Amino acid sequence: MSDKDPALRANAPRLQLHVPEPLFRPGDTPDFSGIKVPAAGSAPRPDTSAPAVDTHPLTTNLVRVLDEQHRAVGPWDPKLDADTLRKILKDMVTVRVFDDRMYRSQRQGKTSFYMKCTGEEAIATATAAALDRDDMHFPTYRQQGLLVARGYPLASMMNQIYSNKGDPLKGRQLPIMYSDKAHGFFSISGNLGTQFPQAVGWAMAAAIKGDSRICMGWIGDGATAEGDFHSALTFAAVYNVPVILAVVNNQWAISSFSGIAGAERATFAQRAVGYGVAGLRVDGNDALAVYAAVQWSAERARTNAGPTLIEFFTYRAEGHSTSDDPSGYRPIDEAKAWPLGDPIERLKAHLLALDEWDEKRHSALTAEADATVRAAQKESEKLGILPQQGKDNVGSMFDDVYSDVPWHIAEQRDAALAEGRD
Amino acid sequence: MSDKDPALRANAPRLQLHVPEPLFRPGDTPDFSGIKVPAAGSAPRPDTSAPAVDTHPLTTNLVRVLDEQHRAVGPWDPKLDADTLRKILKDMVTVRVFDDRMYRSQRQGKTSFYMKCTGEEAIATATAAALDRDDMHFPTYRQQGLLVARGYPLASMMNQIYSNKGDPLKGRQLPIMYSDKAHGFFSISGNLGTQFPQAVGWAMAAAIKGDSRICMGWIGDGATAEGDFHSALTFAAVYNVPVILAVVNNQWAISSFSGIAGAERATFAQRAVGYGVAGLRVDGNDALAVYAAVQWSAERARTNAGPTLIEFFTYRAEGHSTSDDPSGYRPIDEAKAWPLGDPIERLKAHLLALDEWDEKRHSALTAEADATVRAAQKESEKLGILPQQGKDNVGSMFDDVYSDVPWHIAEQRDAALAEGRD
Amino acid sequence: MPTMNMIQALNDAHKVAMRADNDIVVFGEDIGFFGGVFRVTEGLQKEFGKTRVFDAPISEGGIVATAVGMAAYGIKPVIEIQFADYIYPGYDQIVSEVAKMRYRTAGEWPMPMVIRTPYGGGIFGGQTHSQSPESLFTHIAGLKVVIPSTPHDAKGLLLAAIEDPDPVIFFEPKRIYNGPFDGHHDRPVTPWTKHPASDVPEGHYTVPLGKAAVVRKGHALTVLAYGTMVHVALAAVEEQGLDAEVIDLRTLVPLDIATIKRSVEKTGRCLIAQEAPRTSGFAAELSALVQERCFYHLEAPVERVTGWDTPYPHAYEWAYFPGPKRLKRALEKVMAD
Amino acid sequence: MPTMNMIQALNDAHKVAMRADNDIVVFGEDIGFFGGVFRVTEGLQKEFGKTRVFDAPISEGGIVATAVGMAAYGIKPVIEIQFADYIYPGYDQIVSEVAKMRYRTAGEWPMPMVIRTPYGGGIFGGQTHSQSPESLFTHIAGLKVVIPSTPHDAKGLLLAAIEDPDPVIFFEPKRIYNGPFDGHHDRPVTPWTKHPASDVPEGHYTVPLGKAAVVRKGHALTVLAYGTMVHVALAAVEEQGLDAEVIDLRTLVPLDIATIKRSVEKTGRCLIAQEAPRTSGFAAELSALVQERCFYHLEAPVERVTGWDTPYPHAYEWAYFPGPKRLKRALEKVMAD
Numbered sequence A, B: 001m002s003d004k005d006p007a008l009r010a011n012a013p014r015l016q017l018h019v020p021e022p023l024f025r026p027g028d029t030p031d032f033s034g035i036k037v038p039a040a041g042s043a044p045r046p047d048t049s050a051p052a053v054d055t056h057p058l059t060t061n062l063v064r065v066l067d068e069q070h071r072a073v074g075p076w077d078p079k080l081d082a083d084t085l086r087k088i089l090k091d092m093v094t095v096r097v098f099d100d101r102m103y104r105s106q107r108q109g110k111t112s113f114y115m116k117c118t119g120e121e122a123i124a125t126a127t128a129a130a131l132d133r134d135d136m137h138f139p140t141y142r143q144q145g146l147l148v149a150r151g152y153p154l155a156s157m158m159n160q161i162y163s164n165k166g167d168p169l170k171g172r173q174l175p176i177m178y179s180d181k182a183h184g185f186f187s188i189s190g191n192l193g194t195q196f197p198q199a200v201g202w203a204m205a206a207a208i209k210g211d212s213r214i215c216m217g218w219i220g221d222g223a224t225a226e227g228d229f230h231s232a233l234t235f236a237a238v239y240n241v242p243v244i245l246a247v248v249n250n251q252w253a254i255s256s257f258s259g260i261a262g263a264e265r266a267t268f269a270q271r272a273v274g275y276g277v278a279g280l281r282v283d284g285n286d287a288l289a290v291y292a293a294v295q296w297s298a299e300r301a302r303t304n305a306g307p308t309l310i311e312f313f314t315y316r317a318e319g320h321s322t323s324d325d326p327s328g329y330r331p332i333d334e335a336k337a338w339p340l341g342d343p344i345e346r347l348k349a350h351l352l353a354l355d356e357w358d359e360k361r362h363s364a365l366t367a368e369a370d371a372t373v374r375a376a377q378k379e380s381e382k383l384g385i386l387p388q389q390g391k392d393n394v395g396s397m398f399d400d401v402y403s404d405v406p407w408h409i410a411e412q413r414d415a416a417l418a419e420g421r422d
Numbered sequence C, D: 001m002p003t004m005n006m007i008q009a010l011n012d013a014h015k016v017a018m019r020a021d022n023d024i025v026v027f028g029e030d031i032g033f034f035g036g037v038f039r040v041t042e043g044l045q046k047e048f049g050k051t052r053v054f055d056a057p058i059s060e061g062g063i064v065a066t067a068v069g070m071a072a073y074g075i076k077p078v079i080e081i082q083f084a085d086y087i088y089p090g091y092d093q094i095v096s097e098v099a100k101m102r103y104r105t106a107g108e109w110p111m112p113m114v115i116r117t118p119y120g121g122g123i124f125g126g127q128t129h130s131q132s133p134e135s136l137f138t139h140i141a142g143l144k145v146v147i148p149s150t151p152h153d154a155k156g157l158l159l160a161a162i163e164d165p166d167p168v169i170f171f172e173p174k175r176i177y178n179g180p181f182d183g184h185h186d187r188p189v190t191p192w193t194k195h196p197a198s199d200v201p202e203g204h205y206t207v208p209l210g211k212a213a214v215v216r217k218g219h220a221l222t223v224l225a226y227g228t229m230v231h232v233a234l235a236a237v238e239e240q241g242l243d244a245e246v247i248d249l250r251t252l253v254p255l256d257i258a259t260i261k262r263s264v265e266k267t268g269r270c271l272i273a274q275e276a277p278r279t280s281g282f283a284a285e286l287s288a289l290v291q292e293r294c295f296y297h298l299e300a301p302v303e304r305v306t307g308w309d310t311p312y313p314h315a316y317e318w319a320y321f322p323g324p325k326r327l328k329r330a331l332e333k334v335m336a337d
Ligand SMILES: Cc1ncc(C[n+]2csc(CCOP(=O)(O)OP(=O)(O)O)c2C)c(N)n1
Pocket: A140, A142, A190, A191, A192, A219, A220, A221, A222, A223, A224, A248, A250, A252, A253, A254, A316, A320, C029, C058, C082, C086, C089
């Protein structure tokens, strides 16, 4: 035997397992002054055809456009016109109102489940503004903003949430697991991470066919630990795929903070570096920064310059879902202490600073969003709420397992229908 | 709908799928002059407690100790005594002789399968010399050198290869899928990549128990694409695990070159960076560099300073296995053109340069290795070769599925034994 | 004896085991500080510390893989997969590694570990919080598969599983975590307190693996069930006024074939109830076994009552679940033939 | 008609399909320049170019996942998993995504694709090159499962699978790639050229999914088999001189129940042969179905002849494989009862 004699390390220290802990637990006073927030405008903007390696400094930095005086500054300023800014603002407000109404609906027993994206509204809505209408998304359950921004009917979303007669998914999916081909919104999966490499596959197909549409895949910070994350990055790098891969780092995965996904050691944007993929770390509560980063990545993809991984740094301001109570694992006021602020307030302040907005218009916008959402809700609830479902059209639950109904499923359908008549 | 109008990109280029191709195919004349080989001694050696980020420059560089004049140079020189060098040389020669004999055995129909590690011998043997005897390995099928270096009986290896009466694995495993607890060599899996996060788990357990033994996981360049690679790096980073994770980049995965695993875009060592894990890229054909890198990583692990990912850059000089004929996908003479040379020749030249070796001793060493291997083979073949197996002890194939034999397996055993008597 | 629901009983089993054996470690998604989304691991981190009870990254493959490494080291992992629907990313490690390790190392590296996971529908969880994938594990030699149906059995079986030298996949019927469920979803929920098997002994005891329980004696037919379906079956035979013998399998692998055989030979009729989809579900194996071993005693075909060969549809949960009506029809069929 | 072995027939099916449909892409490990470790994709990259036929990273999960994305885009992936033993890292994507996508999107995103993979033992491949995991896919609603047993069927079934609107798991019995195998491993290998089903029509034809083939007519008993076991079963009944009807299932899901029922009602006896481990194998489902549907015609218990509930042991390959002796005993049992 050649190896060294273990006796030689008699004085070696005991090995230790490090188990990451979040900064604060219930009862603590959250204090994020330790979080380094780079100044808006300070991050350089490489050429979209730059080698991936040139983006490395950006993976530990933070692309920010809106400064403390609510001005858009620096090389990443996408220089959007006021109409576009107002459209993003409106979408964000609508999403927030929608979330609140549907959360309430769940609490009222009208459905089984709901998930908000409070505090993260800028990410999906500004992304939608930055891409083309026919680009494709493989979203998670926190990108409802994509559907809202793309004009998918709010009532259709609600119909899905209620699993009612108008539900495009025929009552088959858990609430918020939307899917709509016409709006380039791929079916949300309950299985975390699965959509990420699927997005790469879609973009591979686009490249194989010489298309010009690109694709964007989405994942949460927690879900980056799944093997599917690795598949996505590996295939994207190998085939130089025209895809944008977005990690929404809202710092929580149910009760686990992002350190449990590795955030103590590296940013999620840094993962890109390891694969030779371009990486950007972006203030996710800054709609302009979101827009700019997506625009940059889209141009890169469309010119065959390669994939980009964007980490949107944000904070999950509310519970994971209606099944979750975050006061069990973090201070209740942590969201308020979060230094990157509220995306709606920040964009509003920017428009105000530009003199393209005023409080009256803002109130009107909120009122309008409220009215729109209520109208949609009324329309949707006419088609039913969850507790009334599951009795009609029982036979439909046997459709679409296959293109045709094979004999064994037909037999089961007959049995289910007979059972219904019992 | 907010997104931009697709019509605006009427002149966008067609997207393209990039499919990586190796530099040379059969018929081409291999010319590796394009491969940048950093000078020996040029890579800096950070402190073993340095933050992972400090190793980033090392992930695109190459740790090399043996220079063109066969001297050991630079900060990574482990300053080994001549006995240790000769031990490594002997192990390498033994492995190569062993491989040749067993390859022949397979060709003679004495067993079903064999895999050589020709050209990669330095990696396992120098690693064994650098670790402590009781450290643990989770190897792949190309680390036979660990067993040889640790003094596992060659005849036992052969018994496994022949699935004969002396086979410690009772004829259950494909040849070369060794396993031996006493030699800290975990059961080789036929399922690529699975062992990599298992190694992390072993080291987590060592940390949980306050042990001082560390663990090393092994994987091939091709297999890094498996999700298990990602699990290993993620868990290692999250819990700051005392583990060394080695990627043996021999540039081929059966017929696929390393570009199909992402090597065109980044080195495998660079992957480490993305997780906040220390990364080293090492000349795998330089036994001293291998030793030095493992020694560095071991010290890091043992002092709770964190995990390390080492990429050993080497070249698979022969076919993937006895089932493979590489002339179908790469030039036959590619191995000879490979610039990093042969690890045995390089260490021999170093010892010669040190005046600690001569041609006569080398011939004697080779002859001795040959005799040892032949003697082991004779001993092993007394216990049988594969074509004679599978008839005796049929009942044993029903053991060890569970700790006890449950009734249904006992019934099956009875049936199998009855069948044997038919 | 304290009265416990199934969650409390499982929690207690962890505590009893961990107090007795320092080498037991518990990890999984959200199971540490928070105590798990179903609260089964509540308080464990506080009592046993962060290096024995900790949150894991969202990587079922990584969770199982690191558990393999730990078992190889010699400590005993008891891991949680948050929902059985999410076990598939860990399936390769379970099938290729956990199940085969003892065998392929000729006994040198057994893999004692427990993989706990809540399974089954009835909580409006939709397709990805309702699955019953047990048959996919019963096909894999080397795994034991255990499913409790009461707090008493949950604690005793979990302790037995933790002490077992082989890897155990431990499926927890989430619909009955908080109370037995007779399948009448439109009636008020019964809490466990009303059920005798909520009397859970303090401290250590085990319910042996591989032993079924005859939970109702009878002569007219045999009903084989496990998990939630035990309670649904009991209610159904009661409502039908049948003199049925109901067997709670408790362990699917290794199966208690002797108890099954004895019963079917007596009754001559057999109904098997499973919540999982029909085709290639474990009920198929049971049906084949009963037919092979009791053929000449059978007075009617062995019947299966199962979930459908579709994903578990959110709004149609109760049309999917094999409830009282489906059982009633099947019972009538078995008795009529 | 050209004479082909199964590899050539499968290769030809790819070519016929890809010439007719530009949207078919083929990828997998080592399948590009090299043409696959079993050479099924030989020459495809040369003919169809690198963007339609290419090597994939060693990531079965990534291969299936990107195929899902491609099918969502609207092109048709035909992918290879190098050995069925390595399909598990892709199991989550297959079970959770491929199988359920049409359903969960209410038909908007069907997942037409073919996942080809060699399976089964008999080549001294050891535990990880010999597995028969088909039953793990038959339990998953939404998947079709196809297994050819001859060159003729291999081409026709693969073409049908590629044209099918649903995802198909296409298991290729690797032991009979180069010739039919009667189970007598100690006798010389027969090449396909001697077998009538090696006559493979040129160009396009399909063998429909969901249709079994009665490969031998008979009255004394019915033998159900697929893949390699079809040939072993045929040889065994021949050697026993039994008037057996042998049915090659060809498609496990959806199953051709009508053909099975018709035969068992005629013969009154049924033997099922599978190479996979016994417990919860597909033979269990077949046994349950036959028993449920033909109970009053059965003169003896339905028998299963299977692989053992152990991993596939390298040296004991022939003690594991359900060969002539095991079949003989089972046949005798079915006939004696
Ligand atoms: C494969 C899988 N494992 C576990 C879960 C349970 N689960 C649902 S959401 C969630 C947390 C996800 O966190 P993150 O990815 O950060 O996304 P976020 O909810 O913060 O948007 C978990 C563990 C799941 N749905 N799928």
